[in-house]
Amino acid sequence: MSSSSEGGETVGAERSEAAAGEGLETRLKRLEAIVQALDSDAIELEQALALFEEGVAHVRGAQEILAQAELKVEELIGPGGDQTRDVAVDSDDG
Amino acid sequence: MTENNLDLFASGRDEPDEAASGRADSQPVTPEDQEAPGPTVWTVSQVNRAVRKQLEQGLPNLWVSGEIANFTQQRSGHCYFTLKDDASQLRCVLFRREAARLPALPEEGMSVKVFGGLTLYEARGSYQMVVSQLELSDVEGLWKLAFERTRRKLEAEGLMDPSRKRALPRFPRRIGVVTSPTGAALRDVLSVAKRRAPWLRVVLRGSRVQGEGAGLEIAHAIRTLVAMGDVELVIVTRGGGSIEDLWGFNEEAVARAIADCPIPVISGVGHEVDVTIADLVADVRAATPSAAAEAAAPDQQAIQHLFANARRRLATGLAGQVQRRRWRLERAAEAMNRSARERVPVLRRRVEGAQNRIEALTRRRLAEGSARLAELSTAVDARSPLSTLARGYAVPLDEGRVLRTIGDFQMGSDFRLRVVDGTVPCQVSGEGAPA
Numbered sequence: 001m002s003s004s005s006e007g008g009e010t011v012g013a014e015r016s017e018a019a020a021g022e023g024l025e026t027r028l029k030r031l032e033a034i035v036q037a038l039d040s041d042a043i044e045l046e047q048a049l050a051l052f053e054e055g056v057a058h059v060r061g062a063q064e065i066l067a068q069a070e071l072k073v074e075e076l077i078g079p080g081g082d083q084t085r086d087v088a089v090d091s092d093d094g
Numbered sequence: 095m096t097e098n099n100l101d102l103f104a105s106g107r108d109e110p111d112e113a114a115s116g117r118a119d120s121q122p123v124t125p126e127d128q129e130a131p132g133p134t135v136w137t138v139s140q141v142n143r144a145v146r147k148q149l150e151q152g153l154p155n156l157w158v159s160g161e162i163a164n165f166t167q168q169r170s171g172h173c174y175f176t177l178k179d180d181a182s183q184l185r186c187v188l189f190r191r192e193a194a195r196l197p198a199l200p201e202e203g204m205s206v207k208v209f210g211g212l213t214l215y216e217a218r219g220s221y222q223m224v225v226s227q228l229e230l231s232d233v234e235g236l237w238k239l240a241f242e243r244t245r246r247k248l249e250a251e252g253l254m255d256p257s258r259k260r261a262l263p264r265f266p267r268r269i270g271v272v273t274s275p276t277g278a279a280l281r282d283v284l285s286v287a288k289r290r291a292p293w294l295r296v297v298l299r300g301s302r303v304q305g306e307g308a309g310l311e312i313a314h315a316i317r318t319l320v321a322m323g324d325v326e327l328v329i330v331t332r333g334g335g336s337i338e339d340l341w342g343f344n345e346e347a348v349a350r351a352i353a354d355c356p357i358p359v360i361s362g363v364g365h366e367v368d369v370t371i372a373d374l375v376a377d378v379r380a381a382t383p384s385a386a387a388e389a390a391a392p393d394q395q396a397i398q399h400l401f402a403n404a405r406r407r408l409a410t411g412l413a414g415q416v417q418r419r420r421w422r423l424e425r426a427a428e429a430m431n432r433s434a435r436e437r438v439p440v441l442r443r444r445v446e447g448a449q450n451r452i453e454a455l456t457r458r459r460l461a462e463g464s465a466r467l468a469e470l471s472t473a474v475d476a477r478s479p480l481s482t483l484a485r486g487y488a489v490p491l492d493e494g495r496v497l498r499t500i501g502d503f504q505m506g507s508d509f510r511l512r513v514v515d516g517t518v519p520c521q522v523s524g525e526g527a528p529a
Contacts (some may be wrong), residue, residue, distance in 0.1 A: 024293075024397065024443040027263040029162055031404040038411025041418065048415040062401050066394050069293035073284060075275065076299045081318035087275075087298060 023065050027058040034058075139216065146214040155211045158184065158223065159207070162204045173199065176461035177208060177223070185222040186210070192226050197341065198240035224261045237337045241344055244371055248346070259377045261359045261387065263326050269390050270293045270325035272315045273286075275300035276363050279333045279362075279383035283522055286387035296470070297323040302342075303332035309345030312372075316351040316359075328355060329390055330372055331362040331383040343370040362386030435457055500526035 034055040037043055042049070073087040136144075160177035167173045171190030176183050180512060186208060193199065200206055210225040230236055240440065248254060255450045269287070274278045275298065287294050301310045301315035312330070330352065332343070343363045350360045352375045361376035362383045373379040380386035436460060483489070489512040490497040497509055510517040 035407045052412045059401050059405045071288040071292045073296040081322040
C-alpha cells in the first residue's frame with residue numbers, strides 16, 4: 001500500500017484489508033472447485049481452458065496479498081474501549 | 095524475649111495498652127490501694143490482664159501445626175476454629191482482613207500451619223491464638239484448594255465440556271488479544287503473528303495480569319474487546335509466574351467472560367505446566383503466548399504450499415483434459431480401424447460366396463434353359479409345317495394366300511403347290527368334290 005492522502009490511504013487500507021483475508025480464503029475455495037472440475041469429465045475443453053486461466057489468476061492474486069502484507073496492531077482505549085490508537089510493531093524479528 | 099517475671103505485686107508499671115480486641119480499658123487497681131491486711135486479692139480483670147501480658151511477652155509469634163476443627167466464619171468475616179493434635183487443642187481466631195488475603199479458607203480436618211501470637215481474651219478469660227498467616231502443609235495448598243473448588247463448580251455447570259469447544263476460523267483477518275500492553279507475552283504474540291500471517295490486524299485490549307483485582311479487569315477486558323473490537327477470535331495470555339501471579343486467570347469472573355464469549359477464545363497463560371481455570375474453559379489451550387499466536391495465525395508458508403500445490407494441479411488438470419480427449423479419439427479411431435480390418439475378410443468371403451452362388455445359379459439356369467430350349471425345339475419342329483410337308487402334305491398357295499377350302503379353287507385358275515422342297519405350278523382342272 002503506497003502512502004497517499006490520509007483519507008485515500010485509510011479507504012485503500014480498509015479495502016485491501018478486506019480483500020486480503022477474504023481474498024485468501026475465497027481464492028483457495030475457488031481453486032479447490034476449479035481443480036475438481038478439471039479432474040472431471042463433465043466440462044468442455046473451452047471451459048477447462050477458461051477455468052485454468054481463472055485458477056492461475058487466483059494463485060497470482062494470493063501471492064500478491066502475501067507479498068504486500070504488513071502486520072497492523074491497534075489498541076482499544078478508553079473506559080468503554082470505543083477509541084483506538086495504533087500500536088507500533090517492533091521491526092526486529094528477534 | 096522478656097523474663098518470666100510473675101510479680102503479682104508489681105505496681106505502677108503499666109505497659110501501654112496494645113490494640114487487641116476484647117481487652118479491658120480500665121486502669122488496674124493495685125493491691126496496695128486496698129486497705130485491709132491479709133493476702134492480696136485481685137480482681138478478675140486484673141488477673142486476666144496480667145495473664146494476657148505474660149502470654150504476649152512470654153512467647154514470641156510462632157508457627158504451630160495441627161488439624162482444623164470446628165471452623166466457622168462469622169458474618170463479620172472473622173473466622174474461629176480449633177487447632178488440635180493428638181492430645182491438645184488450641185482455640186484460634188483469624189480476623190477478617192487476614193482471612194480475605196487467603197486464596198481459600200481451610201476445611202474441617204485439614205492439616206495446616208498457622209502463624210500468630212498467643213493471648214488471652216480478657217473479657218472471657220479465654221486463651222487463644224490470633225492467627226495472621228495460615229498455610230496447608232503444601233505451601234501452595236490453599237491455592238490449589240481454591241482452584242479445585244472453582245474448577246469443580248464450573249465443571250458441574252458444564253463450562254468445561256469438550257462439546258462446547260469451538261473450532262478456530264481458518265483464515266481470520268482480525269484477532270483480539272487481552273494481555274498486559276507492556277508484557278513480554280504481547281511481544282511474543284506479535285512476533286509470531288508477523289512471521290506467520292502479516293496480513294492480520296491485531297486488536298489489543300490491555301489489562302493488568304496479576305495483583306489484586308486482576309481477575310475482574312481481565313474479565314472486563316475480554317467483554318470490551320468482544321463488544322468493540324470486531325474480531326474473530328480472542329487470545330487471553332500472560333507470561334510465566336507463580337501460582338499467585340497467575341491467580342487472576344483462575345477467578346470465576348474470567349471463566350464466565352470466556353464462557354459468554356460468542357467467538358472462540360485461545361488461552362495461553364504462563365508456561366507449559368501452568369494450568370488455569372481460563373485454560374480449561376477456553377476453546378483452545380495453548381502452552382505459552384507464542385503457542386497461542388501460532389494457533390490463531392495461519393502460517394503463510396503453509397499457505398504458499400497450498401497455492402503452489404493448487405497451481406500444479408491446475409496444470410495437470412488441464413493436461414489431463416487434453417490427454418483424456420486425445421486418448422478417447424485414438425481409441426475410437428483404433429476401434430474403427432480394427433473393426434474395418436476385421437470386416438474385410440468377412441466381406442470378401444461374403445462376396446465370394448455370392449459370386450459362387452450366382453455362378454452356380456447361372457450354370458443351372460443355363461442348363462435348364464438349354465434343356466428347355468431343346469424341348470421346345472423338338473416341339474416346334476414337330477409342329478413345324480416343314481415336317482408336315484415332309485410327311486407328304488402340300489399347301490396350295492395363291493399369291494401367298496393359302497387355299498384351304500374347295501371354294502377357294504376356281505375352275506381353270508392357277509395356283510402353286512408348296513411341297514417340302516419347293517413349289518409346283520398347278521391348274522384347277524375340275525371341280526372339287528367334298529370329302
